[in-house]
Amino acid sequence: MTPRCSWMWRRARCMLLGRSRSAATGRCLGAERTLTSTSHPPKICIVGSGPAGFYTAQHLLKHTQAVVDIYEKLPVPFGLVRFGVAPDHPEVKNVINTFTQTAHSERCCFIGNVTVGRDVTVEELRKAYDAIVLSYGAEDKRELEIPGEELPGVYSARDFVGWYNGLPDNRHLSPDLGSETAVILGQGNVALDIARILLSPLELLKKTDITQSALEAISHSRVKRVWLIGRRGPLQVAFTIKELREMIHLPGTRPINDPSDFYGLGDIVKDLPRPRKRLTELLVKSALEKPKERDCSHLAQSDREWGLRFFRKPVAVLLSEDGKRAAGVRLSVTRLEGVGDTAVAVPTGQVEEIRCGLILSSIGYKSVPISPVVPFRPNKGVIPNSMGRVQGTPGLYCSGWVKRGPTGVITTTMADSFDTAQALLEDIKSGALPLSEPRPGSSAIRELLLLRGIQTVSFSDWEKIDAVEVARGAEVGKPREKISDSEEMMRLICR
Structure with missing residues (x-):
């Protein structure tokens, strides 16, 4: 089997069997075809699968028939909930259960192991989607100088x-x-x-x-x-x-x-x-x-x-x-x-x-610019915006720390992300975000990634990793034993 873990084989098998949920995309293919052929629901891309990304997706899916794809640079989701919350604060991590429900929606797709700005550009995403929400957080640290x-x-x-x-x-x-x-x-x-x-x-x-x-x-x-x-x-x-x-x-x-x-x-x-x-x-x-x-x-x-x-x-x-x-x-x-x-x-x-x-x-912490086409204020480490609408760039939005700076707790991020999602919904309703023609969404981006040799990770792939971590943890009396090697993660989903 190829290093790409036979993504195309999985897609073909899923279509032949008529599965409602694709192992390759984690989304209901049949439902997507029906929706796009009748009502042209908006296709929205979210960059970042931390709390800001998932809360934005949750609000969008609740209040519209949108199809939402969440891109993540790591093979695993949840951002700072997984990598920032202290190990002895398990109650804070319970929000992962809510995010998992969102990821299981037939109109939501997690696409991991994809670095936006390197594997695929913001410009390419804009051609494929009606709107983009940047929720990639604060990936860098402030220097003492x-x-x-x-x-x-x-x-x-x-x-x-x-x-x-x-x-x-x-x-x-x-x-x-x-x-x-x-x-x-x-x-x-x-x-x-x-x-x-x-x-x-x-x-x-x-x-x-x-x-x-x-x-x-x-x-x-x-x-x-x-x-x-x-x-x-x-x-x-x-x-x-x-x-x-x-x-x-x-x-x-x-x-x-x-x-x-x-x-x-x-x-x-x-x-x-x-x-x-x-x-x-x-x-x-x-x-x-x-x-x-x-x-x-x-x-x-x-x-x-x-x-x-x-x-x-x-x-x-x-x-x-x-x-x-x-x-x-x-x-x-x-x-x-x-x-x-x-x-x-x-x-x-x-x-x-x-x-x-x-x-x-x-x-x-501080955010970093993701693309020359996205305005950025390096002194504050944020994307200039008004209620989540990126200034001077229709169809582009932001939520979370890259929107307001690295402050607040998860509940703060939830409210902030809901505000951004609501602004996007209002733009759809008012016509400020035109939906003149159907966009290809993830199908176009997956073709680009396939040509570039990028192996994507679905939410069902992540659940394989999750099961292994939980099993390893149980052996030593822990809730899980995290896998910190990305290459080992990719081997697990390919076996």
Whole structure:
């Protein structure tokens, strides 16, 4: 059988047998022919199969007779739900069940292992579809732009999270966990996720879908202390109360925050918005209140610790004595000008240093341009748009992080994606998105990909991978053992 896994054979077999769902496309071929011959439903392409892509598809399929194709560069779907959500947060991943229902719709088709911009261009997609929604997320990391950030021992949060979550691009990261102190530059949810994974008891991690290679590395980790550095103060932290509460109650670990950072905040709390108020109250309580008697013994027995360091901005990574790797970070002491979320950190002229062997930069993700024909604002890392309509480009839309920037949680992305889908539906209804003639959709794109030697992956193919992962996980008491090698994934669906 050819390396393309006999896609054409599968298609021909499906058509001969009159199957309602094609193994090659994952979509109802007969229904598509009937619809297009009678009512010309719009054919819509979504680029990216993360939460933004699937929520956009879900809304479109619910409110129109559209045929929706979801393209994904990896052989597996779900984006940050699979590769970004912490292994010990399985409840957040339950949204995959909803996405799976969407993918099983007769009018929806998942087409994996296709990189838009390389394997097929945006221009080619525009010729094949009535509309395109760009939902490919934030695929890159923000740079620290300080001396020494390229040294061994310095990692981006994006790469580190990808490593323990099985992202193929990061499977060979092999971070050095041989020092007792780790520094995380950033105070958002991702920073707390990383701190929690570094400090969690192995007994807890063994029950999650963390990759086996990461679990093995963490089992030999010497990290006992994690500092989370922020350039501003307690009122500007970017994490949520759920993640903070998890860190405070993490078994075998104690917080070591400086009480002086929280003096006077009690008088300010009452005027804060409710989410910020509850978060700040918990910060103040954990830093200033004496622990109860039953908690004292727990804290005394804890052999790991973590803390928030405020009003500090990294200015350089320190070099080890042998000149081969990172040995610490130099911080500029800051003060705030302004109040609340708009407060700006300015240097005071003072500096201090923290010695450590592991530095993780968690200062945010960023999107990258996908095509010269798609407008892009590199300073903000977003596609300029109005309610998801790409400016100056009729028929082109965007949703998720590439639309609004890398902020918010999955529910934020859901609302944002529904807005984009609704804007597209309104354009169809008003005639702003003309449907003058039927478009070929995926049939034309598949022919191009076949000619270019690109083997596509259907949702049924993904379900083969999924079954293997779940089976491997069951053997060791985990929900799944992720396959992080794309080539192994492709071999599984071809056998």
